[in-house]
Amino acid sequence: MSWILFTLGAVIMQTVRNALQSKLSGAVNTSGVTLSRFILAPPIALAYLLILYNGTDSQLPQFSGSFIVVVLFASLLQIAATSLMVILFKQKNFAIGAGLAKSEALVAGVVGMLFFGSYLTPLGWAGIVIGGIAVFVLSSGNRLHGISLKTMAIGLACGTCFALTxxxxxxxxxxxxxxxxxxxxxxxxxxxxxQTISLSGYIALTKPFVFKQLVNAKNQVLAISTVSCLGSICWFTAMALQHVALVKTLGQLEVLLTLVLSHYWLKNAVTKREIIGLLLIGAAAIMVMWA
Structure with missing residues (x-):
């Protein structure tokens, strides 16, 4: 059950990272905010890998051509997903878009079953569906009237890219x-x-001014890269140990954490809709942990 602990760690780190990136998006170009997630992370990931080797007797792996192709696609899809999420930060209907981005758990379940040989129990599927309903309840509220189709499309595309990644x-x-x-x-x-090499190269060729923006916000960039890398360590490990759809459904506790911080830190009142949504997320989390 160690995947549960890694997922919970990822939830905490991702909540903090999203808050930091949302703040940075007000002063830095979308591509720069996306790069801030990766640019200082490789040394941290290398240090973590060396620590693991110091504590285990694992051998050096063989990297096949198919492995490299899969990694390349995963890297590019995560860049696309992160860019779409940053665009959502700038949308008026951000809550709706962010909720739709959380459709990644359901997408991962379906695509995983069809193309990656994933097998989920009926209890696991029920948890995934309930988790998806919960996030939509929490994010939509009374804002469905007049919702931007553009925001809906960006949210769904974001969720799909994250799921495939x-x-x-x-x-x-x-x-x-x-x-x-x-x-x-x-x-x-x-x-x-x-991700760091490809996105840095793209920015250098098309938007070199972005590097100056990142230097001006160097403390924020350092914080984002550090927190993001720690969160990715937790996500990647959890997904190596358990089916992606179950990990991502449990990861929806991020929404619960965000609301709890909002109510206890910002002193916002709890609505009936939010109570229902939180109860559904709690039920979904319990179901996938027992699946």
Whole structure:
């Protein structure tokens, strides 16, 4: 059940990272906010990998051509997903879009079953569906009237890209014939290096001014990269140990954490809709943990 602990760690780190990126998006171009997630993360991932090797007897893996292809696709899809999420930060209907982005758990369940050989129990499927309903209840409220179709499309595209990224990350981890935790660390290091190099190259060729924006916000960038890398370590490890759809459904506790912070820190009142949504998320989490 260690995947549960890794998922909970990922939830905490992702909540903090999203808050930091949302704040940074007001002063930095979308591509720069996306890069802030990766640019300083590879050294942290390498240090984590070395620590794992110091504590285990794992061998160095063999990286096949198919492994590299899977990692490349996962890296690019996560860049696309992160960029779409940053765009959602700028939308008037952000809550709706963010809720639809959380459709990744359901997408991961369906696509995983069809193309990645994932098997989920009826209890697991029920938890995934209930979790999806819960997030939509919490994010939509009374704002469905006049919702932007553009925001809906961006949210669904974001969720799909995140789901495909997660499935490919799990697939890449299982291609390495070594202990799952170490394999996940290798995949993370590969993904972060590909993302940092490719996105930095794109920005250098098309929007070099973005680097100046990032330097001006260097403390925020350092915080985002650090928290994001720690969260990715938890996500990648959890997904190497358990089916992506179950991990992502449990990960919807992020919504609960965000609302709890909002109510206890910002002193916002709890609505009936939010109570229903939180109860549904709690039920979904229990179901996937027992699945």
């Amino acid at each position: 997660s499935l490919l990350v799990r697939e890449a981890s299982h291609m390495l014939n070594i202990q799952h935790t170490v394999a996940a660390a290798w995949v993370l290091l590969w993904v972060l290096c590909v």
